[in-house]
Amino acid sequence: MRSTLVVGSIVAVFAAAAFGGSMRRRAIPHVAAALFEARGAAEASARGAGVEPPVDPTRIAEWIDALGKGGAEAIEAARALAKPGAGSERAIDALTTALGSKDAMLRGAAANALGAIGPAAHRAVPALIDHFEDTESAGADDVWILASRAVGRMGSAAVDPLVAKLDASRPRVFTAACGALHDIGPDAAKGLTRLREEITKDGDLTIPAMFAVAGMGKAGGEALDDIARMLDSRNFHHQYWACRAIGELGEVGAPAVPKLIDRLNDGVVSVRRHAAAALGGIGPAAGPDAVAALIAALDDKLEPVREDAVIALGKMGEAAASAVPKIQEHLAGTRMTARARLAGALWRIAPSERGAAEKVLFEELESLNAPWSAAEELAFIAPQCGRIGEVAARLRSENAETRQFAAMALGGMGSAASEHVALLRQIANDSAADEDTRKAAAEAADRIGAAK
Structure with missing residues (x-):
């Protein structure tokens, strides 16, 4: 009973990181929704926050000194060190010491900085792991979440210490270790045997164990049968997260396609959505039966299922050519509001229809329907069809939302x-420009600069 209560408390922290503040305290009824969502939120935040200037090497000694003073000055010093740049490794010991502060904000900032330094800070792994049960808030996240994320950036040197912490009697530590193993990726495959044991229990720690495996790519395929069995779990949350894990594994998940199709047809709405997404994650290797099932899902009574189905079809490319008539039917009709997703899928599937698809995308970018979806699609498509300048021209639109997107x-x-x-x-x-447009333009310029 105690384990279940701990797990439930963990979830509320993770639950809505990807959905913004309004979702912050909405509990998802099982562990490690966090592990998927907090990571996704961190990536989205990094993409949207622009590019930090590199560490100023002339100030590193000053910041190391400030770390020892505590208070706001120490927190700012830790934040200043959480940036790329030669010389930040000099602060590893001082940052590790700061993890012992009584100030949760400083502990969180120090953990984040050590993660930003990366594998060079591997000697801080034991100290970071010691904070896997540190539930104090460090701002947007608790300290233990930041510590887990930091260890996940340390690479293969962190694997053995993490595997040693896969102790079911300490669910928060187990969950944090799984998050870090996921982020390490294929090098974390050493933990597969222990993770598979927990997956097959269909219990409180099954979800974080599946999440850890999901980050391993092809190496995680060894556990595919165990994860696929969770698609038949009586716990629909386990079905949902099994879909998420299989989709992240990619084409190695192809043997699970028949069960994914079953859940696409008969699961609760969250399971149907993510079964569709998982088929898209597998891609063309999912085969013609998956394409047929996704085409049928375009007529699902719920819009989110239809949207995830059309996105999945787009990921299959020309292998989903049989979906073109149904996609065109929906584009011509009024049933689906996600017209940009339909157009994006059509563009990927049918080269002969790209002109029509691009027309829809530019219309949607200027509409009140879902311009954010059009922006995401055009970010991928416009460079390939030579229409970047037409997107840039919308920066002068009279519509503020069009400028932002x-x-x-x-x-x-x-x-x-x-x-x-x-x-x-x-x-x-x-x-003279509105604040949201100025911010969107600055973030875009920073992202472009970082990609050069």
Whole structure:
């Protein structure tokens, strides 16, 4: 009973990181929703926050000294060191010492900085692991979440200490270790035997164990049968996260396709959605039966299922050619509001229809429907069809949302949009522009600069 309560408390922290503050305290009824969502949120935050300037090597000694003083000065010093740049390794010992502070904000900032330094800070792994049960808040995340994320950036040197912490009697430590193993990736395969044991129990720690395996790619295929069995679990949360894990494993998950199709057809809505997404994650290797099932899902009564199904079809490319008539039917009709996703899938599947798909995407970028979806699609498509300049032209739109999402699209293109950085900087510094547009332009320019 105690384990279940601990697990439930863990979940509320992780649950909605990817969905913003309004979801912050909505509990997902099982552990490690966090592990997927907190990582996704961290990646999204990194993409949206722009690019930090590198560490100023002339100030490292000053910041190391500040770390020992505590208080706001020490927190700012730790944050300053959480950036790329030669010389930050000199602060590893001071940052490790700061993990012992009574101030949770400083502990969290120190953990984050050590993670930013990466494998060079591997000697801090034991101290970071000691904070896997540190539940104090360090701002947006608790200290233990930041410690888990930091260890996950330490590489293969952290694997043995993490595997040693896969102790079911300490669920928070187990969960944090799984998050770090996921982030390490294929090098974490040494933990597969222990993780598989926990997956097959269909119990409280099955979800974090599946999550850890999901990050291992092909190496994680060894546990595919165990994860696929969770698609038949009586616990629909286990079904849901099994879908997520299989989709992340990629084409190695192809043997699970028949069960994924079953859940796409008969699962609760969250399971149906993620079964569709998992088939897309597997890609063309999922085969014609998966394509047929996804085409049928385009007529699901719920919009989120239909949207995930069409995104999945797009990921299959020309292997999903039989979906073109149904996609065109929905584009011509009014049933699906996610027209940008339909157009994006059509563009990927049918080269002969790309002109029509691009027309829809530019219409949607200027619509009130889902311009963010159009921006995401155009970030991928516009560089390939030579229409980056047309996206940039929308930076001068009279519609503020169009300007913002045009900037987002350009930022997503990376170095392909480098010729528009000057315009983005100009808009970012234009006092006459609205604040949201200035911010979007600045973030886009930073993202493009980082990709060069």
